[in-house]
Amino acid sequence: MGKLIDGKQIAKDLRAAVAVQTEKLATQGITPGLAVILVGDDPASEIYVRNKERAAGKVGVNAQTIKYPADASEAEVLAKIAELNADDSVDAILVQSPVPSQIDEHKVQEAIDPRKDVDGFHPENIGRLYANREGYYPVANTPRGIMTMLHHEGVDVAGKHVVVIGRSILVGRPMAALLQGANATVSLLHRYTPASLTELLVSEADVVIVATGVAGLIKGSELKAGAVVIDVGINRLEDGSLVGDVDFASAEPVASLITPVPGGVGPMTIATLLQTTVELAAQHHGVALEDPWQTI
Numbered sequence: 001m002g003k004l005i006d007g008k009q010i011a012k013d014l015r016a017a018v019a020v021q022t023e024k025l026a027t028q029g030i031t032p033g034l035a036v037i038l039v040g041d042d043p044a045s046e047i048y049v050r051n052k053e054r055a056a057g058k059v060g061v062n063a064q065t066i067k068y069p070a071d072a073s074e075a076e077v078l079a080k081i082a083e084l085n086a087d088d089s090v091d092a093i094l095v096q097s098p099v100p101s102q103i104d105e106h107k108v109q110e111a112i113d114p115r116k117d118v119d120g121f122h123p124e125n126i127g128r129l130y131a132n133r134e135g136y137y138p139v140a141n142t143p144r145g146i147m148t149m150l151h152h153e154g155v156d157v158a159g160k161h162v163v164v165i166g167r168s169i170l171v172g173r174p175m176a177a178l179l180q181g182a183n184a185t186v187s188l189l190h191r192y193t194p195a196s197l198t199e200l201l202v203s204e205a206d207v208v209i210v211a212t213g214v215a216g217l218i219k220g221s222e223l224k225a226g227a228v229v230i231d232v233g234i235n236r237l238e239d240g241s242l243v244g245d246v247d248f249a250s251a252e253p254v255a256s257l258i259t260p261v262p263g264g265v266g267p268m269t270i271a272t273l274l275q276t277t278v279e280l281a282a283q284h285h286g287v288a289l290e291d292p293w294q295t296i
């Protein structure tokens with residue numbers, strides 16, 4: 001039954017739309033600049049940084065990665081953010097999550113100029129999202145990319161029951177806010193949700209979005225027939241292979257649409273990051289951009 005959602009292809013189409021926008025900006029002498037700060041070595045972050053660098057150059061985004069060792073001080077990172085905030089060639093700033101424990105992640109998120117906050121993690125931007133404000137502001141790229149994917153696949157969440165598993169600031173919480181803004185009924189589940197309640201809600205879900213970091217957490221037998229399944233997990237197994245949070249083999253026959261890992265949500269996150277970078281650059285320079293084909 002399951003039809004694969006080809007995140008890789010949708011991401012490619014989105015990057016092509018972004019490249020059209022950067023070409024337009026280039027005629028006005030603007031090259032969007034993205035600065036990524038990476039502290040220590042988180043494996044998921046390393047995949048992200050590698051794939052992002054590759055993709056950015058191809059669509060005309062000037063990306064730089066600033067690496068710090070795992071024992072870097074908070075003051076060092078805050079000083080770098082202040083420098084990037086003041087740098088006119090930098091339109092977008094991202095600090096890879098997680099950061100080592102000696103650094104207060106909230107302080108870091110609040111230090112970034114909200115107008116350069118490409119992850120949408122600054123409380124000002126989170127507040128706008130939570131309040132469902134109109135107008136442009138950055139929104140976390142993974143959930144935004146998922147909304148783009150659903151739109152592209154013709155899935156309208158209005159009036160649907162969507163179960164989101166995982167309540168991180170990176171995915172689950174902004175995902176729930178975007179879905180609520182799109183008139184879905186959202187159940188936001190997490191590790192303290194009783195298993196029996198998880199089972200009940202998942203079995204009644206039209207769309208299931210799983211972002212927990214637990215390999216194979218959701219199995220096909222738990223899903224409603226025809227559910228749309230979005231797998232945000234990136235788990236590296238001992239043999240080096242990548243798997244998601246959904247047991248793909250059992251879920252695929254039950255789902256009407258399902259994202260693979262790799263090749264699903266991950267490439268969309270990167271393409272959406274580039275999209276947001278270009279939008280921030282346009283805003284920074286007071287240039288209006290046409291919307292590419294996605295609606296959010």
Ligand SMILES: Nc1nc(=O)c2c([nH]1)NC[C@@H]1CN(c3ccc(C(=O)N[C@@H](CCC(=O)O)C(=O)O)cc3)C=[N+]21
Pocket residue numbers: 044045047048051094095096097098119141142170234242261262263264265266267269270
């Ligand atoms: N401030 C911040 N923002 C983030 O958005 C953020 C972060 N920190 N920290 C780490 C996580 C992880 N993340 C990924 C995005 C894309 C792939 C990706 O490209 N995945 C490919 C992997 C392909 C492969 O290389 O094997 C895929 O799923 O097909 C992976 C991981 C963003 N994150």
